[in-house]
Amino acid sequence: MNGSEPSEVETNSVEETRALGERLGRQLNRGDVVALMGDLGSGKTSLIQGICRGLGVKGVVNSPSYTIVNEYAGRCSVYHLDFYRLHGRDDLLSLGYEEYFYGDGICLIEWAERAADLLPAQRVEVHLIRGRGTRRTIAIRRMGENEGSGSGDGHSSGLSKPGG
Ligand SMILES: Nc1ncnc2c1ncn2[C@@H]1O[C@H](COP(=O)(O)OP(=O)(O)O)[C@@H](O)[C@H]1O
Numbered sequence: 001m002n003g004s005e006p007s008e009v010e011t012n013s014v015e016e017t018r019a020l021g022e023r024l025g026r027q028l029n030r031g032d033v034v035a036l037m038g039d040l041g042s043g044k045t046s047l048i049q050g051i052c053r054g055l056g057v058k059g060v061v062n063s064p065s066y067t068i069v070n071e072y073a074g075r076c077s078v079y080h081l082d083f084y085r086l087h088g089r090d091d092l093l094s095l096g097y098e099e100y101f102y103g104d105g106i107c108l109i110e111w112a113e114r115a116a117d118l119l120p121a122q123r124v125e126v127h128l129i130r131g132r133g134t135r136r137t138i139a140i141r142r143m144g145e146n147e148g149s150g151s152g153d154g155h156s157s158g159l160s161k162p163g164g
Protein backbone atom coordinates (compact mmCIF):
# COMPACT_ATOMS: atom_id res chain seq x y z
CA MET A 1 0.00 0.00 0.00
CA ASN A 2 1.29 3.37 -0.96
CA GLY A 3 0.13 6.27 1.20
CA SER A 4 -2.94 6.41 3.37
CA GLU A 5 -6.59 7.02 2.75
CA PRO A 6 -7.32 10.73 2.59
CA SER A 7 -9.19 12.15 5.52
CA GLU A 8 -11.61 14.82 4.45
CA VAL A 9 -12.89 17.43 6.86
CA GLU A 10 -15.20 20.37 6.48
CA THR A 11 -14.58 23.53 8.48
CA ASN A 12 -16.86 26.54 8.86
CA SER A 13 -14.63 29.17 10.39
CA VAL A 14 -11.02 30.23 10.36
CA GLU A 15 -10.67 29.07 13.98
CA GLU A 16 -11.97 25.59 13.05
CA THR A 17 -9.37 25.44 10.30
CA ARG A 18 -6.67 26.46 12.75
CA ALA A 19 -7.84 23.82 15.23
CA LEU A 20 -7.61 21.17 12.50
CA GLY A 21 -4.11 22.41 11.71
CA GLU A 22 -3.15 22.24 15.36
CA ARG A 23 -4.14 18.55 15.51
CA LEU A 24 -2.14 17.85 12.37
CA GLY A 25 0.83 19.80 13.75
CA ARG A 26 0.96 17.63 16.85
CA GLN A 27 1.29 14.53 14.64
CA LEU A 28 4.13 15.82 12.49
CA ASN A 29 7.68 14.65 12.86
CA ARG A 30 11.10 15.99 11.97
CA GLY A 31 11.67 15.79 8.21
CA ASP A 32 7.98 15.93 7.31
CA VAL A 33 6.93 17.99 4.30
CA VAL A 34 3.38 19.30 4.13
CA ALA A 35 2.31 20.36 0.61
CA LEU A 36 -0.74 22.64 0.69
CA MET A 37 -2.70 23.14 -2.52
CA GLY A 38 -5.68 25.40 -3.03
CA ASP A 39 -6.76 28.75 -4.36
CA LEU A 40 -6.27 32.17 -2.83
CA GLY A 41 -8.40 32.44 0.31
CA SER A 42 -8.92 28.69 0.64
CA GLY A 43 -7.24 28.74 4.06
CA LYS A 44 -3.66 27.58 3.53
CA THR A 45 -2.12 30.24 5.76
CA SER A 46 -4.82 29.75 8.40
CA LEU A 47 -4.19 26.00 8.47
CA ILE A 48 -0.45 26.62 8.75
CA GLN A 49 -1.06 29.00 11.67
CA GLY A 50 -2.75 26.07 13.41
CA ILE A 51 -0.05 23.60 12.42
CA CYS A 52 2.54 25.94 13.91
CA ARG A 53 0.50 26.16 17.11
CA GLY A 54 0.55 22.36 17.26
CA LEU A 55 4.31 22.46 16.78
CA GLY A 56 4.81 24.84 19.67
CA VAL A 57 5.73 27.90 17.61
CA LYS A 58 5.29 31.13 19.58
CA GLY A 59 4.72 34.37 17.75
CA VAL A 60 3.28 35.52 14.48
CA VAL A 61 2.88 33.18 11.52
CA ASN A 62 2.22 34.84 8.18
CA SER A 63 2.92 34.12 4.56
CA PRO A 64 6.49 34.85 3.55
CA SER A 65 5.44 37.06 0.63
CA TYR A 66 8.78 38.55 -0.29
CA THR A 67 11.28 36.13 1.12
CA ILE A 68 9.65 32.87 -0.10
CA VAL A 69 10.59 31.27 3.22
CA ASN A 70 9.99 32.09 6.89
CA GLU A 71 11.67 30.12 9.62
CA TYR A 72 10.16 29.53 13.05
CA ALA A 73 11.35 27.70 16.14
CA GLY A 74 8.91 25.12 17.43
CA ARG A 75 9.73 21.72 18.87
CA CYS A 76 12.02 21.63 15.85
CA SER A 77 12.79 24.08 13.04
CA VAL A 78 9.75 24.96 10.95
CA TYR A 79 10.09 26.31 7.41
CA HIS A 80 7.10 28.12 5.94
CA LEU A 81 7.40 28.40 2.17
CA ASP A 82 5.07 30.12 -0.25
CA PHE A 83 5.50 29.43 -3.96
CA TYR A 84 2.87 31.91 -5.12
CA ARG A 85 5.48 34.23 -6.62
CA LEU A 86 7.65 31.46 -7.93
CA HIS A 87 8.78 32.05 -11.50
CA GLY A 88 10.13 28.64 -12.30
CA ARG A 89 12.70 26.09 -11.40
CA ASP A 90 15.55 28.63 -11.21
CA ASP A 91 13.84 30.39 -8.30
CA LEU A 92 13.62 27.08 -6.47
CA LEU A 93 17.24 26.24 -7.17
CA SER A 94 18.48 29.60 -5.92
CA LEU A 95 16.31 29.16 -2.84
CA GLY A 96 18.12 25.89 -2.17
CA TYR A 97 14.85 24.01 -1.87
CA GLU A 98 16.49 20.66 -1.13
CA GLU A 99 17.69 21.98 2.21
CA TYR A 100 14.07 22.50 3.19
CA PHE A 101 12.52 19.46 1.49
CA TYR A 102 15.08 16.97 2.77
CA GLY A 103 16.36 18.66 5.90
CA ASP A 104 15.80 18.00 9.59
CA GLY A 105 13.02 20.48 10.12
CA ILE A 106 9.37 20.50 9.16
CA CYS A 107 8.54 22.11 5.84
CA LEU A 108 5.13 23.69 5.18
CA ILE A 109 4.52 24.78 1.58
CA GLU A 110 1.75 27.03 0.27
CA TRP A 111 1.01 26.79 -3.46
CA ALA A 112 2.92 23.50 -3.55
CA GLU A 113 1.26 22.69 -6.89
CA ARG A 114 3.62 25.24 -8.45
CA ALA A 115 6.51 22.89 -7.74
CA ALA A 116 4.57 19.69 -8.31
CA ASP A 117 7.33 17.77 -10.08
CA LEU A 118 9.93 18.57 -7.42
CA LEU A 119 7.94 17.66 -4.32
CA PRO A 120 9.30 14.74 -2.31
CA ALA A 121 7.40 11.49 -2.91
CA GLN A 122 7.02 11.16 0.83
CA ARG A 123 4.86 14.05 1.93
CA VAL A 124 1.61 15.04 3.56
CA GLU A 125 -0.59 16.48 0.86
CA VAL A 126 -3.40 18.86 1.81
CA HIS A 127 -6.03 20.02 -0.65
CA LEU A 128 -8.21 22.96 0.39
CA ILE A 129 -11.39 23.85 -1.45
CA ARG A 130 -13.35 26.99 -0.85
CA GLY A 131 -17.10 26.47 -0.60
CA ARG A 132 -20.01 28.79 0.05
CA GLY A 133 -19.35 31.48 2.63
CA THR A 134 -16.97 30.23 5.27
CA ARG A 135 -17.14 26.58 4.27
CA ARG A 136 -13.84 24.92 3.42
CA THR A 137 -13.24 21.29 2.49
CA ILE A 138 -9.83 20.11 3.58
CA ALA A 139 -8.45 16.74 2.50
CA ILE A 140 -5.29 15.47 4.16
CA ARG A 141 -3.36 12.49 2.89
CA ARG A 142 0.01 11.01 3.71
CA MET A 143 1.73 10.03 0.46
CA GLY A 144 4.60 7.73 -0.40
CA GLU A 145 4.83 5.75 2.84
CA ASN A 146 6.68 2.47 2.28
CA GLU A 147 7.58 3.47 -1.23
CA GLY A 148 10.55 1.51 -2.53
CA SER A 149 10.77 -0.77 0.48
CA GLY A 150 9.98 -3.74 -1.78
CA SER A 151 9.88 -6.41 0.92
CA GLY A 152 7.06 -4.59 2.64
CA ASP A 153 8.43 -4.75 6.16
CA GLY A 154 7.01 -1.30 6.77
CA HIS A 155 10.06 -0.18 8.70
CA SER A 156 12.35 0.88 5.92
CA SER A 157 14.07 4.08 6.98
CA GLY A 158 16.21 4.30 3.86
CA LEU A 159 13.65 5.94 1.63
CA SER A 160 15.25 7.01 -1.58
CA LYS A 161 15.80 10.71 -2.07
CA PRO A 162 16.22 12.20 -5.52
CA GLY A 163 19.75 13.34 -6.04
CA GLY A 164 20.71 12.07 -2.61
N1 LIG B 1 -13.41 27.88 7.26
C1 LIG B 1 -12.43 28.78 7.02
N2 LIG B 1 -11.14 28.38 7.08
C2 LIG B 1 -10.15 29.26 6.81
N3 LIG B 1 -10.31 30.53 6.47
C3 LIG B 1 -11.58 30.99 6.39
C4 LIG B 1 -12.68 30.14 6.67
N4 LIG B 1 -13.82 30.85 6.51
C5 LIG B 1 -13.44 32.09 6.15
N5 LIG B 1 -12.11 32.19 6.08
C6 LIG B 1 -11.37 33.39 5.65
O1 LIG B 1 -10.73 33.07 4.41
C7 LIG B 1 -9.45 33.65 4.37
C8 LIG B 1 -8.39 32.56 4.26
O2 LIG B 1 -7.18 33.20 4.10
P1 LIG B 1 -5.80 32.43 4.13
O3 LIG B 1 -5.76 31.47 5.25
O4 LIG B 1 -4.76 33.50 4.07
O5 LIG B 1 -5.89 31.62 2.75
P2 LIG B 1 -4.74 31.30 1.69
O6 LIG B 1 -3.43 31.25 2.41
O7 LIG B 1 -5.14 29.97 1.12
O8 LIG B 1 -4.79 32.39 0.66
C9 LIG B 1 -9.29 34.47 5.63
O9 LIG B 1 -9.67 35.79 5.37
C10 LIG B 1 -10.26 33.81 6.59
O10 LIG B 1 -10.75 34.69 7.56
Ligand SMILES: [Mg+2]
Pocket residue numbers: 044045063110
Ligand atom coordinates in the same frame (compact mmCIF):
# COMPACT_ATOMS: atom_id res chain seq x y z
MG1 LIG C 1 -1.57 32.21 2.09
